[in-house]
Amino acid sequence: MPKLQLTDLALKALNPPPNGQETYWDSKLSGFGCRVSQGGQKTFIVMYGPREARRRKVVGKYPVTSLKDARDEAKKLLAGLALGVVEDPPKQSVLFTDARTEFLELSKERNRPRTYRDYNRLLNRHFKFKGKRLNEITRLDLQKALSRLHKTPSEYKHAYVAIRIFFNWAYREELIDQNPADRLQKPKRLPSRERVLDERELLQVFSRASEEGWPYGAIVALCILTGQRRGEIAMLEWKWIDLDEQTITWPGAHVKNGRTHTVPFGDLTKALLEALPQFDQYVFPGSTESSKTFNGWGKCKKRFDDQLENVAHYTLHDLRRSFSTTHAKIGTPIHITEKLLNHVSGSFSGVAAIYNRYSYLDEMREAVINYETYLETLETHEEDAV
Numbered sequence: 001m002p003k004l005q006l007t008d009l010a011l012k013a014l015n016p017p018p019n020g021q022e023t024y025w026d027s028k029l030s031g032f033g034c035r036v037s038q039g040g041q042k043t044f045i046v047m048y049g050p051r052e053a054r055r056r057k058v059v060g061k062y063p064v065t066s067l068k069d070a071r072d073e074a075k076k077l078l079a080g081l082a083l084g085v086v087e088d089p090p091k092q093s094v095l096f097t098d099a100r101t102e103f104l105e106l107s108k109e110r111n112r113p114r115t116y117r118d119y120n121r122l123l124n125r126h127f128k129f130k131g132k133r134l135n136e137i138t139r140l141d142l143q144k145a146l147s148r149l150h151k152t153p154s155e156y157k158h159a160y161v162a163i164r165i166f167f168n169w170a171y172r173e174e175l176i177d178q179n180p181a182d183r184l185q186k187p188k189r190l191p192s193r194e195r196v197l198d199e200r201e202l203l204q205v206f207s208r209a210s211e212e213g214w215p216y217g218a219i220v221a222l223c224i225l226t227g228q229r230r231g232e233i234a235m236l237e238w239k240w241i242d243l244d245e246q247t248i249t250w251p252g253a254h255v256k257n258g259r260t261h262t263v264p265f266g267d268l269t270k271a272l273l274e275a276l277p278q279f280d281q282y283v284f285p286g287s288t289e290s291s292k293t294f295n296g297w298g299k300c301k302k303r304f305d306d307q308l309e310n311v312a313h314y315t316l317h318d319l320r321r322s323f324s325t326t327h328a329k330i331g332t333p334i335h336i337t338e339k340l341l342n343h344v345s346g347s348f349s350g351v352a353a354i355y356n357r358y359s360y361l362d363e364m365r366e367a368v369i370n371y372e373t374y375l376e377t378l379e380t381h382e383e384d385a386v
Contacts, residue, residue: 002022002023002024002025003024003025003026003027004024004025004026004027005026005027005028006024006026006027006028006032006033006034006067006071007067008067011034011042011062011067014034014036014042015036016036016037016038016039016040017036017037017038018038021035021036021037021038021172021173022035022036023035023036023045024036026071029071029074029075029078031046031047031048031074031078032044032045032046032070032071032074032075032078033045033046033047034062038110039106039109039110041061042061042062042063043058043060043061043062044058044059044060044061044062044065044067044070044071044073044074045057045058045059046059046073046074046077046078048077048078048081049081056174057077059073059074059077060073094133094134094175095131095132095133095134096127096129096130096132096133096134096137097129097130099134099166099170099175100123100124100127100166103119103123103166103169103170104116104119104120104123106169107119107120112253112254112258113253113254114231114235114253114254114255114256118158118162119162119165119166121295122158122159122162122163123162123163123166126145126146126148126149126155126159126163127142127145127159127163128145129141134170134175134176135176135177135178137180138180139180139181139182139183139184141180142163142180142181142184143184143185145159145163146159146160146163146184146185153187153188156187157187160184160186160187163181163184164181164184166181167179167180167181168181193315193317193318193321194321195312195313195314195315195318195321196318196321196322196325197311197314197318197319197322199378201311201312201314202224202319202322202326202378203375203378203379204308204309204311205220205224205308205311205314205319206220206221206224206375207379208220208304208307208308209221209224209304212304214276214277214284215284215294216294216296216300216301216304217304218272218276218284219233219234219284219294220304220316220319221272222236222269222272223316223319223320223323224319224322224323224375225265225266225268225269225272225371225372225375226248226263226265226269226323226340226368227319227320227323227324227327227340227341228250228263228320228341228342229256229317229320230297230316230317232250232254232255232256233284234284234293234294234295235254235282235284235293236248236282236283236284237281237282237283238278238279238281238282238283239281241273241283243270243273243274245264246264246265246266246269246270246365247262247263247264247265247361248262248263248265249261249262250262250342255342256342257342257344259342259344261342262359262361263340263342263364263368264361264364264365264368265368266368266369266371266372267372268372268375268376269368269372282294297316301316320341323340323341323371324337324341326371326374327340327367327371330370330371330374331370332367332370332371333363335360336360336363336364336367337367339359339360339363339364340364340367340368
């Protein structure tokens with residue numbers, strides 16, 4: 001544990017750690033120190049009690065509490081405990097809902113917008129410990145909440161990660177003495193999906209999407225036309241779309257790999273976008289709050305799929321795989337397909353990802369035009385068959 005003589009000058013010079021928190025102990029007063037969090041918050045603490053049952057108590061936050069006042073308070077506490085004048089105070093535990101609010105506020109400041117939205121959705125939807133304090137929540141409580149998600153293994157996995165990260169944070173912040181998420185049952189490894197829609201299925205889903213219209217049908221159509229992830233389509237903002245240049249640019253903070261991603265689009269996509277209703281910010285705002293994005297996946301997909309005939313079960317991510325497969329079929333070079341999909345593996349991994357900054361925008365544009373032409377050819381063949 002780092003030690004130094006705590007002074008106002010020294011406190012001001014303490015830099016936040018890259019992650020977690022770091023405690024600096026005062027070389028003058030044993031047990032007194034300052035804890036610096038990743039966000040830059042500085043908290044005065046006192047450590048006391050026997051080695052096997054050490055406890056910590058917060059005595060103020062800098063600079064609201066001065067160094068002198070914090071040190072004086074620490075001296076009084078340590079002296080009182082040593083003389084038996086002051087009893088060891090019972091450790092208080094905050095409400096789960098209060099801790100969750102604090103965690104999400106920190107996440108909003110530190111994490112990418114997409115990560116924050118995922119934490120917010122998962123923790124609020126699946127872990128409803130209203131009225132419970134953190135130290136009252138057991139591993140069994142968490143496992144019971146997760147057990148409701150066994151039929152949706154992907155959601156189980158995401159919820160498992162979110163609650164573990166939350167309780168790891170609570171433990172580091174000393175809001176709890178024991179971490180109930182430590183021995184949670186890990187989700188089973190999901191098998192790699194290989195589902196690719198055949199031409200007939202792809203055409204039927206695309207046609208149904210055109211009939212369904214905004215918002216869900218338009219989202220499905222854009223997934224088929226652009227090959228992007230459903231979440232990246234749902235969060236689209238109008239300012240990212242250039243109808244004149246026919247490009248969409250996702251900022252790095254809003255995509256999975258954290259890199260700004262620009263894709264060109266053809267006339268089919270342009271016509272679809274121009275026909276959509278326009279709101280202030282989002283292309284697909286929430287149904288009740290325009291400040292949020294579309295999130296009605298389950299009900300909308302069921303209603304949508306009920307209108308399809310002889311299309312086996314598929315996910316929206318399977319449309320992305322079908323996009324890649326179709327490009328291979330029409331002769332698009334693999335590195336261009338990877339650029340369209342914003343993959344950082346394969347042709348653009350390792351050293352190539354660092355040194356190859358060429359955008360391939362012209363080649364990508366040619367590929368999407370060929371792809372849209374192929375889709376139109378499928379529709380023509382279908383009409384001729386009828």
